[in-house]
Amino acid sequence: MSRLLLSGLLVLSLLPAAAMAADNPAPVITAAGAFHPVPHAAFLPDRNATYKVVFAMTRASDKPDQVNPALERVARTVNLYAASGVPLAHLKFVAIAYGPATALVLDDAHYRAKFGVANPNLAAIAQLRKAGITLAVCGQAVAENHFEDAWVAQDVEVALSALTTITGLQQQGYALMPL
Numbered sequence: 001m002s003r004l005l006l007s008g009l010l011v012l013s014l015l016p017a018a019a020m021a022a023d024n025p026a027p028v029i030t031a032a033g034a035f036h037p038v039p040h041a042a043f044l045p046d047r048n049a050t051y052k053v054v055f056a057m058t059r060a061s062d063k064p065d066q067v068n069p070a071l072e073r074v075a076r077t078v079n080l081y082a083a084s085g086v087p088l089a090h091l092k093f094v095a096i097a098y099g100p101a102t103a104l105v106l107d108d109a110h111y112r113a114k115f116g117v118a119n120p121n122l123a124a125i126a127q128l129r130k131a132g133i134t135l136a137v138c139g140q141a142v143a144e145n146h147f148e149d150a151w152v153a154q155d156v157e158v159a160l161s162a163l164t165t166i167t168g169l170q171q172q173g174y175a176l177m178p179l
């Protein structure tokens with residue numbers, strides 16, 4: 001039995017990562033970002049390319065007990081690239097929250113104080129961070145919302161501003177994805 005198991009593992013290890021991803025498009029981010037496999041899709045990502053994207057998360061949730069729709073789209077993007085065989089190390093993604101989306105980055109205690117429910121975004125934020133995605137919040141929006149930097153979840157960086165972050169990253173070749 002163990003010989004059979006070892007043989008199976010050896011065969012799996014020899015399969016290209018892309019074949020495994022195509023056969024098993026399991027999401028990397030499970031707390032958000034569901035997607036629909038499209039077996040014969042056109043315009044598939046190049047597995048060997050590096051993708052640099054800054055996501056401008058500006059939309060608030062319709063309901064505070066649901067994952068923010070902008071964060072949901074960031075997670076979906078990660079899952080789609082990973083399912084297409086692109087290594088996570090090739091995803092240079094920065095997601096910055098500002099405007100109406102600012103509260104999505106609050107720690108649980110302060111989110112509960114504001115909305116009366118647990119922060120449903122924290123699991124997705126933690127999984128994105130673990131996958132190598134940078135999450136940030138506009139420091140100007142934090143101040144304008146009368147939040148404190150210490151209230152921001154531990155997996156989120158406080159940037160000087162969304163304006164300077166986005167323009168700076170665009171100058172470094174990042175594509176802007178407004179959400």
